[in-house]
Each structure stands twice: as C-alpha cells, then as structure tokens.
C-alpha cells in the first residue's frame with residue numbers, strides 16, 4: 001500500500017530515488033539544505049521506503065516552481081506520479097489563499113510535458129508566453 005504524504009525526506013532517501021531515475025546524487029549537505037528550503041515536500045512511501053518524490057519551491061506569495069518529480073523505475077506507471085502531483089496541488093491551496101494569482105511554474109524534462117498536461121499545466125507557448133530559459137554558468 002503506497003502512502004503519499006507531505007513530508008521532508010532525508011538526503012539519503014532523496015538521493016536513492018534520484019539515482020534510480022538517472023539524475024545522479026548530490027552531496028548530502030547540499031540536498032539537506034535544499035529540502036529544508038522547500039515550501040512543499042511530498043513523499044510516496046512503500047512500507048517505509050521512499051519510492052517517489054516531488055516538491056514545490058519559491059517565495060510563497062508570487063512565484064512557485066514544481067521540482068524533482070520522480071518515481072523509482074520499478075514503481076512507475078502505477079499512478080504514484082499522479083498521486084504526488086495531486087497532493088502537491090492540494091498543498092498549494094494555502095498559497096492560493098494568500099494570492100489566487102500566484103504563478104506555479106514547471107520546467108518539464110524533455111518528453112514529460114504530456115504527463116503534466118493531465119493535471120492542468122500548459123506549455124508556455126500555449127499560454128502566449130515565451131519559452132522558459134535557463135542560465136548556464138560558464
């Protein structure tokens with residue numbers, strides 16, 4: 001039975017899932033700091049094992065970002081990703097109460113746009129906005 005809860009995982013738990021989906025690992029102290037600075041952290045647990053994760057970061061009032069949505073390979077296609085996004089959106093309610101026009105952004109990995117479209121996300125082009133950009137430090 002998979003449990004989807006708002007909870008901050010340990011760096012070790014996070015890195016295990018990240019490694020499993022091919023995103024590698026970051027030093028524990030970096031991950032711990034990042035997770036502490038996160039607004040909404042959602043974990044999917046199978047009998048105490050972290051099998052999926054997603055989080056929302058941002059200023060809590062105007063601009064928020066969905067990050068790190070990941071489900072372990074052997075647990076994919078079982079609606080766990082769906083459960084994580086739904087829980088993240090449920091947890092967003094308190095921020096929409098503060099500011100109903102808060103912007104919730106998302107940088108989808110290549111080919112993952114259709115997954116997010118299921119939950120109401122649109123590609124920026126469809127919203128009449130320019131493409132998302134990223135800073136590449138030299």
Ligand SMILES: CC(C)(COP(=O)(O)OP(=O)(O)OC[C@H]1O[C@@H](n2cnc3c(N)ncnc32)[C@H](O)[C@@H]1OP(=O)(O)O)[C@@H](O)C(=O)NCCC(=O)NCCS
Nearest residue numbers: 021069070071076077078079080081082108109112114115
């Ligand atoms: C993307 C990911 C989070 C989806 O999680 P999941 O638990 O496998 O997804 P679900 O079982 O909830 O799938 C829900 C729906 O999304 C669809 N879907 C899943 N992955 C998809 C993809 N890559 N592209 C398009 N649709 C996708 C499924 O077909 C399913 O549709 P259905 O309801 O019609 O059957 C997961 O595959 C993953 O962790 N991938 C590796 C990490 C990654 O790339 N994350 C996205 C970062 S932006």
